[in-house]
Amino acid sequence: MLFNSIEFLIFLPTVFFLYWYVFNKKIGLQNAFILIISYVFYAWWDYRFLTLIMASTLVDFFVARAMEKAESKKWRKLLLIISLSFNLGLLGFFKYYNFFIESWMEMWSNMGIEMQSYTLQIILPVGISFYTFQTLSYTLDVYKKKIKATDSFINFAAYVAFFPQLVAGPIERASSLLPQFGKKRKIEEDNMIDGLGLIIWGLFKKIVIADSCAVYVNAIFDNYENLNSLTLILGAIYFAFQIYGDFSGYSDMAIGIARLLGFKLMRNFAYPYFSRDIAEFWRRWHISLSTWFRDYLYIPLGGSRGNKWFQLRNVLIIFLVSGFWHGANWTFIVWGALHALYFIPLLLMGRNRKYLDTVGENGVFPSLKEIAQMLLTFILSCIAWVVFRAETVADAWNYFIRMFSFNFNGNLDYLSSERYSVEAVPIIGLLVLIEWWSRNKEHPLKGRYYMTKIGLTLILILMLGVFSNTNDFIYFQF
Structure with missing residues (x-):
């Protein structure tokens, strides 16, 4: 169901x-x-x-x-x-x-x-x-x-x-x-309001963002041999937002439903694409799994104690096991290994716990340095997401070869889904703007004018969700 x-x-x-x-x-x-x-x-x-x-x-x-x-x-x-x-x-x-x-x-x-x-x-x-x-x-x-x-x-x-x-x-x-x-347990107004807000926001991320992006992701990854570099870059970006909207949308709905029943579940996503490095990304992405591995595998292995080689071994183990947890395919193991490679330089420089605050906390806009850091972290995560999405490691490698050939041809590819490859960009931009404005909140519908926000979000779902394909949640397969 x-x-x-x-x-x-x-x-x-x-x-x-x-x-x-x-x-x-x-x-x-x-x-x-x-x-x-x-x-x-x-x-x-x-x-x-x-x-x-x-x-x-x-x-x-x-x-x-x-x-x-x-x-x-x-x-x-x-x-x-x-x-x-x-x-x-x-x-x-x-x-x-x-x-x-x-x-x-x-x-x-x-x-x-x-x-x-x-x-x-x-x-x-x-x-x-x-x-x-x-x-x-x-x-x-x-x-x-x-x-x-x-x-x-x-x-x-x-x-x-x-x-x-x-x-x-x-x-x-x-x-x-x-x-x-x-x-x-008893009915509490705050729980009901927050629960409803989380459910509606989760539906928005699933129906409007994830399912809309899925149309483009499937068309691009299924035909990557015939598409230009710009379209393949868009395919990687679309999948990054598809899996985020899909999984974080499910988590938001799960937390919201539990709250309607008087239970409080832990937060599972905290705006991960606003991270300034990979270490911060993993503190914000699938928090319940990353903290589970930290407490029940990483720390028992020795954690950050001991010499650097000992620490590097533990980091490599934790990311490889995390990748393997996701599925029985070498692509997931390579995906975990990539994140280990991203993380290791931060560990060696002692910068893996540098960013514990909220980006742009002291202003409306991020600094140029923060923009560059977020873009680099997002690019690295997108490269890893290509491996995660590919059917085989060979497919991922071939996808990268075509993507980095920079064969743009000055054209926007027309996809088998009867859409141009660039058409999903505006709805992703809408999500980024809403989440940036709400990055200090548990979810964007929280706070003042909550019923107005809920109403506007439902209108957006009806207006934009009709163009999406209704799919199963990605993480059901894991």
Whole structure:
């Protein structure tokens, strides 16, 4: 069930009414209702995969309880290994089994040895990368004694399956979200206003920005061999805004829907294309994932402690794993490696935590230096996005060769989508202007005149969204 679908337009108000006006007498009833409708929401794609999320929930609930009672450190460690093995085993099988088999066979084939294929017809369960990380954060925190294991199975199951962020995040920590299931919730005007604003703004980014850009991105990347350099540059820019509008739009809607139900989820995007270097970009892009890797992988590896070689190793590992998390394709690994190469010079110069404030904080306009920094960071991210979007590493390489050949011909290419390649530029410019003006706010519809802003945004969706293609959210495939 998509947030931008007719089905969800019926689903959400129904859930809202039942949640606040039928099951509002007891927290336990509300939590049980959340669990049931979350399973309904997930089963909308394929009910068979409910067994996976239920199994993950059962394993981690009982493992954490046993870990809480265990006195032996060895026994606690064994229980943690059981949780890690089960969750990462599920993720590895469904997401990476065929990738490893095909890579193994290709390696031998390159040496002239042909092997029998053992690949399987595996369907990737929606959201498995997100909810496995969410359950793992729980068992890891219980193991480290940062939190206590919960006694309520309903609360824990609802935390794992919470439908607003179940299939594409934000990846919530048990220490933040799980306690909210144990507290009395009530309708608050500020939450309702903010929630509605986030949902509308998320829809704008998805329908007007992401889905409009998708038309051009698909046409350009599918036919890049026949297009000039300017069009390929536009293709890279369009994809940068497509994936941003798509993923941050989903996150905004997820946070807004949760807020309508009385829950607070973490912010997942903070205007990343206004970053002045790659380190700042990663503090603003997919925040829930980058902080997850920081806390559960980077810091346990040693973080920034030790000598420079030790630090470089940790940075390389974290970015390669982050790339591999996104999918079973060498393009994602190369994408992660590129970001590691971008980040390493900042680490060596001790500049990786230089920009912790908001760009242009003391004025309406950025300085020339800030403009240059933002442009360079955006260009670097676009180069990496080409690899991310390409079907293969070879396709990405060929795309770059044509893009950097600077064969402009003085023409705007006409695409198979019956549009000129430059037509999406104005709506991207509109987004940039709105977000720049609102860069100190959680979202542009927050603050004074919120109902006027919501109304104007809905008008923009109706006016500009009709030219877009309605697509699934990109991150559902991860």
